[in-house]
Amino acid sequence: MKRYATALLLLSLGPLNSQQPLADDAQIASNISQTAADFQASTRRFSNPKWSYPAGDLNSVLAVTRQQLLDDLPKEAAPLRAYVLQNFPASLKGVPANKKVDMKICGPYLTNANNLLNSLKNVSAYRLDLILDSNPTGALFEITPVAGDKLSRASRGTITNLWRGVYNYTVTRDGQKTITGTIDLVREKGNALHCTFVHQGSSGSSLPCNLLAEH
Structure with missing residues (x-):
């Protein structure tokens, strides 16, 4: 029986049967923690308020991290994968890749990305x-x-x-x-x-x- 059966009506009071979990939560947590650490290391150079750099540099880090988060989650975790797609920024919107940017522009993107990573790390179970x-x-x-x-x-x-x-x-x-x-x-x-x-x-x-x- 698939986990998400279309319009499944259950009128008994018993629990919804689901397929055996295909991924271990501990392994998912470990993978996400490593992805978060990699993101911190990769974005450290962007955090100096005195520096500017091409937007494309940060776009690359965001895109790689977003994809890595999706890779950290199993295919059957569709709601959680959708959460990543909706909430983790993939790029600086409306900013040409070759335009120089600083923390005034990229700061909110880094904050949003780190907030999502922290939320995913801090859940008790997936x-x-x-x-x-x-x-x-x-x-x-x-x-x-x-x-x-x-x-x-x-x-x-x-x-x-x-x-x-x-x-x-x-x-x-x-x-x-x-x-x-x-x-x-x-x-x-x-x-x-x-x-x-x-x-x-x-x-x-x-x-x-x-x-x-x-x-």
């Missing part, structure tokens, strides 16, 4: 078991990664071995207003998505779900 719960119970959750197909669960349940990344969710229940939102499972802490409905007849708007830490 997969998690995401608990889904609603009040009232009996909701249908649709969890959609930015890369991959829809996962659906009935409340209450758990999606096991879910790769970190950004996910959109839609939570529905008869007589209640639909809840929609987005969770960032890389930067946000927590492993339990708790959703509280607003009755269909209420004048209030639906509220986003809360991502909480639950053991």
Whole structure:
């Protein structure tokens, strides 16, 4: 059974079966730490505020590091790979490769790149078991990664071995207003998505779900 089966509806309360993990989290963490160290070493020369250099020099380092991060992640980690593609800068936008730049221009790019590397290094695990719960119970959750197909669960349940990344969710229940939102499972802490409905007849708007830490 594929991890991301299209429009898979699970109405039991058991965990979502997933294929055996193909990569070890410890090895992924080691690879990413090495990539981060290589990036630090490669960009040290760009950090002197008194120097300027061709934008293409930094573009090369960014592109190589971005590709290395993708190589550090297994193919089945589609949500996490998409996270890298969306958040790690590939080049200085709108700057010709031969134009001289300094920290005023490249500083924000270096900061964004280092922030992402630190986020990836600091996660406790690259997969998690995401608990889904609603009040009232009996909701249908649709969890959609930015890369991959829809996962659906009935409340209450758990999606096991879910790769970190950004996910959109839609939570529905008869007589209640639909809840929609987005969770960032890389930067946000927590492993339990708790959703509280607003009755269909209420004048209030639906509220986003809360991502909480639950053991």
